[in-house]
Amino acid sequence: MVETFQRENNRAASDLDFHQLVDVEAGWIDRRIFWNADIYQLELERIFARCWCFVGHESQFTEPGDFLTTHIGQDAVIVAKDRKGEVNVFLNSCTHRGNRVCFAEAGTARQFTCNFHGWAFGLDGGLVSIHEEEHYSACANFDKSKLGLHRARTQSYKGLIFATFDPEAPSLDEYLGDYRYYLDVLLDNDPGGTEFLEGNVKSRLRSNWKFAAENFVGDAYHAGWTHASAAEAIFGRGVKVNPEKSFQASVNGHGTEFGLDLIGNAMALGEPEVVDYLKENEARFAERLGKLRAKMVGAMSSANVFPNLAYLPGLNTWRTWLPKGAHEIELNTWVLVNRDAPKSLKEAYRRGISRTFSPTGMFESDDGENWEHCTHSNAGVVTRRQKLHYGLGLDSAIDHEEFPGKIHRVQLNDANQRAFYKRWADLMSASDWSSLDNN
Amino acid sequence: MEKEEGMVSNLVELGEASQIPKGEMKAFSIDGLGEIAVYHVDDEWFATDDVCSHAVASLTEGWLEGFTVICPAHSGEFDVRSGKALCFPATEPISTYQVWVEGGKLLVNTTPNKNDDTHASSPQCQ
Numbered sequence: 001m002v003e004t005f006q007r008e009n010n011r012a013a014s015d016l017d018f019h020q021l022v023d024v025e026a027g028w029i030d031r032r033i034f035w036n037a038d039i040y041q042l043e044l045e046r047i048f049a050r051c052w053c054f055v056g057h058e059s060q061f062t063e064p065g066d067f068l069t070t071h072i073g074q075d076a077v078i079v080a081k082d083r084k085g086e087v088n089v090f091l092n093s094c095t096h097r098g099n100r101v102c103f104a105e106a107g108t109a110r111q112f113t114c115n116f117h118g119w120a121f122g123l124d125g126g127l128v129s130i131h132e133e134e135h136y137s138a139c140a141n142f143d144k145s146k147l148g149l150h151r152a153r154t155q156s157y158k159g160l161i162f163a164t165f166d167p168e169a170p171s172l173d174e175y176l177g178d179y180r181y182y183l184d185v186l187l188d189n190d191p192g193g194t195e196f197l198e199g200n201v202k203s204r205l206r207s208n209w210k211f212a213a214e215n216f217v218g219d220a221y222h223a224g225w226t227h228a229s230a231a232e233a234i235f236g237r238g239v240k241v242n243p244e245k246s247f248q249a250s251v252n253g254h255g256t257e258f259g260l261d262l263i264g265n266a267m268a269l270g271e272p273e274v275v276d277y278l279k280e281n282e283a284r285f286a287e288r289l290g291k292l293r294a295k296m297v298g299a300m301s302s303a304n305v306f307p308n309l310a311y312l313p314g315l316n317t318w319r320t321w322l323p324k325g326a327h328e329i330e331l332n333t334w335v336l337v338n339r340d341a342p343k344s345l346k347e348a349y350r351r352g353i354s355r356t357f358s359p360t361g362m363f364e365s366d367d368g369e370n371w372e373h374c375t376h377s378n379a380g381v382v383t384r385r386q387k388l389h390y391g392l393g394l395d396s397a398i399d400h401e402e403f404p405g406k407i408h409r410v411q412l413n414d415a416n417q418r419a420f421y422k423r424w425a426d427l428m429s430a431s432d433w434s435s436l437d438n439n
Numbered sequence: 440m441e442k443e444e445g446m447v448s449n450l451v452e453l454g455e456a457s458q459i460p461k462g463e464m465k466a467f468s469i470d471g472l473g474e475i476a477v478y479h480v481d482d483e484w485f486a487t488d489d490v491c492s493h494a495v496a497s498l499t500e501g502w503l504e505g506f507t508v509i510c511p512a513h514s515g516e517f518d519v520r521s522g523k524a525l526c527f528p529a530t531e532p533i534s535t536y537q538v539w540v541e542g543g544k545l546l547v548n549t550t551p552n553k554n555d556d557t558h559a560s561s562p563q564c565q
Contacts, residue, residue: 131513
């Protein structure tokens with residue numbers, strides 16, 4: 001039996017040695033990180049209230065007043081475009097009694113007015129007016145300029161909008177670092193840029209958020225087994241990894257595992273028009289991305305931007321794993337396409353993703369059940385004492401002449417998962433950003 | 440709107456009509472009266488008080504949607520044609536004024552219109 005290296009005890013979560021819980025050098029992980037409610041609360045503080053979290057795509061905000069609601073960790077936020085064209089992110093909680101000020105998922109608004117006492121907030125979160133304002137005229141600590149909805153810092157990268165509540169966090173460019181090279185595979189293969197197709201699908205999974213994130217950051221290994229029947233149904237054959245031409249790359253906990261096959265994942269959509277588009281446009285992609293990187297568009301691959309934005313470069317599905325407690329996530333998914341792509345191609349992506357990576361999709365339903373059981377098996381106290389093996393590919397690091405970041409050969413590997421958990425442990429341990437290394 | 444005879448003493452010129460494109464509105468300060476809001480809706484011109492009847496706020500800092508002006512403070516709504524309050528929390532009407540264009544100039548009669556029907560209807564949001 002595998003011995004437990006850190007027995008459960010009554011210490012506060014903040015006193016835990018997270019680099020011992022997540023032993024990336026030896027490749028073992030303590031299961032409590034997927035179950036313990038105190039650890040989860042510390043994640044909300046030290047991961048989600050600190051990191052740059054994805055909140056939307058610029059294409060979702062065309063006119064002033066366009067807004068959507070989402071969460072950063074479990075903090076409900078409004079993302080809204082103001083009359084100056086700026087996109088603002090602020091808490092969806094009135095500064096008076098804390099009531100939610102917006103109940104819609106998305107729409108166009110002039111302002112956000114609280115149902116309780118009529119406090120009204122502008123598209124930048126500022127307090128515009130309140131009901132019976134004259135009664136506050138003698139109220140010494142009533143200062144409208146200081147009673148706006150708490151704002152997050154907001155920055156964009158090639159259409160993706162991120163926000164952070166941490167004033168000390170590095171810039172988004174620094175946070176993403178060299179991972180931008182890999183984001184560009186989808187975000188910058190066409191001069192017209194990208195857009196989200198209208199609408200998104202929300203679903204709930206009884207999974208710890210990290211099982212979803214680690215699956216996308218590096219788990220090519222599961223595909224040939226978990227998805228064997230679905231792949232057989234769509235391709236007529238199973239999933240095979242090319243050991244010579246496949247890799248894992250990680251930067252600052254962000255990561256992607258990928259082949260260089262152009263159409264490996266795209267074929268899974270079951271939409272011939274998508275495969276034809278990729279083949280016909282490979283040379284165009286190469287003009288922007290270089291020959292090697294152009295082969296990543298559509299390739300057999302998956303990716304996760306730390307902490308909880310994930311996507312499949314071959315399938316164009318983008319998603320967030322919004323934590324709803326230690327054992328549950330709300331999965332939000334969108335379809336990303338090149339803005340200038342033909343309408344029929346956009347519809348082909350939408351159809352293909354509905355078929356594969358929607359709540360009833362052939363692949364997504366395969367994954368969700370596994371993550372749920374990976375999470376809930378840890379209800380057992382003895383089970384929870386048994387650490388999990390993350391040792392695949394410990395000796396697979398390589399230097400690559402083109403690919404930035406930490407590179408490992410063969411996408412069938414635990415290297416990116418270890419890098420994800422190292423970043424997790426670094427953040428969980430660090431008191432502030434200045435004590436964190438970017439790597 | 441037709442110009443009425445005998446109101447010349449209350450006539451104020453507000454400058455070029457072209458300063459307010461269709462679908463937009465603008466506030467003008469009138470000596471002895473305060474702020475008047477002028478609206479350009481399709482090919483018609485309307486004018487009301489600029490201050491909301493609910494709380495102190497400038498309607499022209501809000502939104503003009505068709506014939507409806509929406510207060511930026513509490514989202515009260517008024518019909519710019521009649522001054523009628525359309526939506527909670529606005530319940531009292533605002534004054535309206537005759538406004539017209541003559542030789543490219545915007546002219547307003549600063550004597551309020553007599554709007555008999557402005558109290559009659561029940562408020563409703565659009």
